[in-house]
Amino acid sequence: MLLILLSLVCAKRTTGPVYKKLFEQISDTNYVHNIDSTLLLQYNSYPGVYSMELSGLMDGEFKPIQQNVTLDPFTLPGCHQYQRRLIHKHLADQQIESEESSFTDMYIDGDAVFVTRNDNALFQFEIKLDVENRKIVGLEFKEKYENGGFSQQHQLICYNKVCLILGEEGQTFIYKDNNTTQVNLTSIIGEFRDFPKDVYFDEKSKLIYICYENSFVDVLQFTNDKSIEKVKTITAGQKIVQIRTNPESTILYLLDQQVGLLSYKIVSVLEYIQNSFQITLQNCMAFDFYQNTFFIVAETQDSIPYALEVLSEDDRYYFNKIYSKDMDIYDVWVGEHFAILIGAEIHRVIYHSVYNKFVEQTEIPLFFQDVNLVNVEEYKKWDNTSYTEQAIEQEPFQGIPLVYKQSFMVGISSNQISVFSIKSLLPWVQCKPTSTNDTKYSLKMNSTSCLSKQKENDHTAFKQCVILHNFTITGKEILFYEEDQKTIIIVGCILVGLVILLILLAVVAIVYGNYRINYYKNLPHVILDEQELQNVQVENPEN
Numbered sequence: 001m002l003l004i005l006l007s008l009v010c011a012k013r014t015t016g017p018v019y020k021k022l023f024e025q026i027s028d029t030n031y032v033h034n035i036d037s038t039l040l041l042q043y044n045s046y047p048g049v050y051s052m053e054l055s056g057l058m059d060g061e062f063k064p065i066q067q068n069v070t071l072d073p074f075t076l077p078g079c080h081q082y083q084r085r086l087i088h089k090h091l092a093d094q095q096i097e098s099e100e101s102s103f104t105d106m107y108i109d110g111d112a113v114f115v116t117r118n119d120n121a122l123f124q125f126e127i128k129l130d131v132e133n134r135k136i137v138g139l140e141f142k143e144k145y146e147n148g149g150f151s152q153q154h155q156l157i158c159y160n161k162v163c164l165i166l167g168e169e170g171q172t173f174i175y176k177d178n179n180t181t182q183v184n185l186t187s188i189i190g191e192f193r194d195f196p197k198d199v200y201f202d203e204k205s206k207l208i209y210i211c212y213e214n215s216f217v218d219v220l221q222f223t224n225d226k227s228i229e230k231v232k233t234i235t236a237g238q239k240i241v242q243i244r245t246n247p248e249s250t251i252l253y254l255l256d257q258q259v260g261l262l263s264y265k266i267v268s269v270l271e272y273i274q275n276s277f278q279i280t281l282q283n284c285m286a287f288d289f290y291q292n293t294f295f296i297v298a299e300t301q302d303s304i305p306y307a308l309e310v311l312s313e314d315d316r317y318y319f320n321k322i323y324s325k326d327m328d329i330y331d332v333w334v335g336e337h338f339a340i341l342i343g344a345e346i347h348r349v350i351y352h353s354v355y356n357k358f359v360e361q362t363e364i365p366l367f368f369q370d371v372n373l374v375n376v377e378e379y380k381k382w383d384n385t386s387y388t389e390q391a392i393e394q395e396p397f398q399g400i401p402l403v404y405k406q407s408f409m410v411g412i413s414s415n416q417i418s419v420f421s422i423k424s425l426l427p428w429v430q431c432k433p434t435s436t437n438d439t440k441y442s443l444k445m446n447s448t449s450c451l452s453k454q455k456e457n458d459h460t461a462f463k464q465c466v467i468l469h470n471f472t473i474t475g476k477e478i479l480f481y482e483e484d485q486k487t488i489i490i491v492g493c494i495l496v497g498l499v500i501l502l503i504l505l506a507v508v509a510i511v512y513g514n515y516r517i518n519y520y521k522n523l524p525h526v527i528l529d530e531q532e533l534q535n536v537q538v539e540n541p542e543n
Contacts, residue, residue, distance in 0.1 A: 014316045019462040026469040035475040042428040044403045048449035049427040052081040057440035079431040086366040087423040092139040095416045102414040109158040116154040120147040134382045157201035162226045168195045176226045200243040211240040255287045277315040288334040291459035293353045295332045305329050311461040333376050345371045353448045353461045372413040379408040433475030443469045
């Protein structure tokens with residue numbers, strides 16, 4: 001790793017950034033809870049918490065409580081802290097069996113996923129949704145479009161069910177209205193180009209950026225009649241291998257294989273001005289970023305791939321962490337709080353943006369397997385949404401509703417398209433009072449984000465949030481325990497049901513009795529005159 005760092009050329013790189021701490025105090029809280037039952041305190045406003053320190057008042061002083069990682073938390077008395085964690089879950093997949101053909105690229109367009117194959121075929125899949133519960137329930141194959149020919153690799157972008165497909169040897173197709181037609185990219189650009197190294201579609205500005213592993217970047221756009229036209233050609237760097245823009249479409253990032261990451265201010269669709277911000281690095285292969293955090297995948301002089309996390313502030317940058325152990329890294333995807341490092345068979349999910357001077361070792365990373373994964377993109381139907389339900393399928397947390405954020409991902413391998421989710425559980429404290437005594441606790445959390453940074457839209461990693469919370473747990477006596485609640489509730493429901501049934505029967509009896517009385521009152525009566533009354537015989541019942 002030292003050789004990697006020594007090989008980097010410095011350009012406005014800082015080795016000792018100025019950092020500071022922001023303190024936030026949560027109001028003191030008193031919780032009253034049943035003895036020997038579980039109380040869950042989850043800090044949903046602080047998804048960036050990466051370390052927790054919990055202390056309990058014992059013998060007149062606060063003493064630290066060691067984090068439990070092995071014992072069943074539901075058997076532990078008192079309070080214990082649990083840090084955020086990542087969970088991978090496979091949701092759906094579709095396989096297209098073929099001995100000679102394999103998928104080459106994909107693009108998510110709304111609920112549709114378009115996938116190219118090396119026989120120039122275009123496949124359309126649809127993500128099936130449970131909209132009410134904000135879940136993905138399946139993946140359905142919809143259509144296949146044949147184009148003929150062969151291309152070992154493709155570049156694909158789509159917009160409103162219109163796709164631009166670029167293949168090798170000038171094979172370029174436009175898909176629209178359920179048909180594909182071949183187009184001449186050379187005539188659109190005005191000169192011949194090699195097969196593109198990367199094609200990026202800025203969905204906000206509706207511009208298409210194409211690079212060719214040289215110094216040319218062509219800018220195209222969709223016209224009103226769903227065709228393609230050239231806007232401009234940018235000359236930059238030496239070997240541009242990947243392109244991205246920021247969410248506001250105001251900055252264009254170009255990854256140069258030999259120079260590093262270049263940035264340009266987007267003044268208009270026709271004007272681009274180079275910024276002073278530049279990350280200098282050699283042998284670059286891929287990159288992605290979120291706000292001020294960049295991940296660059298590169299190779300050492302010995303062709304060993306690695307991923308470098310870079311933290312930026314204004315036009316300066318800092319090399320924060322290098323990832324190269326456990327797996328070879330060939331690509332990267334970066335989200336709000338975590339990144340996916342893509343390897344050949346094993347892939348790694350990590351939290352990012354934790355300045356290495358704040359903490360020596362962060363959370364345990366998550367690994368998952370998907371052989372020959374060549375592309376991963378996020379499905380943003382419910383972006384930045386929180387869920388409250390069963391999040392962990394393993395005991396002992398299986399039945400506990402925890403708050404978490406969830407990112408839905410779509411990826412392709414040789415003959416398979418897969419949908420999976422990455423859940424990010426928010427930090428929590430779990431308490432179990434064992435007596436009616438008051439127990440005081442003090443919690444300190446270190447976080448990459450907090451309310452004060454969110455208000456200022458501040459994404460600087462060199463500002464650490466320190467959140468403090470003092471709380472008291474008071475136990476109260478109960479007549480029955482948690483394990484008896486279900487039985488008592490069932491018996492209570494049965495008794496209430498019987499009472500209601502008896503009341504209904506009584507009401508029915510009263511109504512029926514009144515009905516019979518009214519019935520007899522309305523029958524015709526025989527009226528006797530005085531003569532007839534004299535002839536009525538009265539007998540003594542005793543005779």
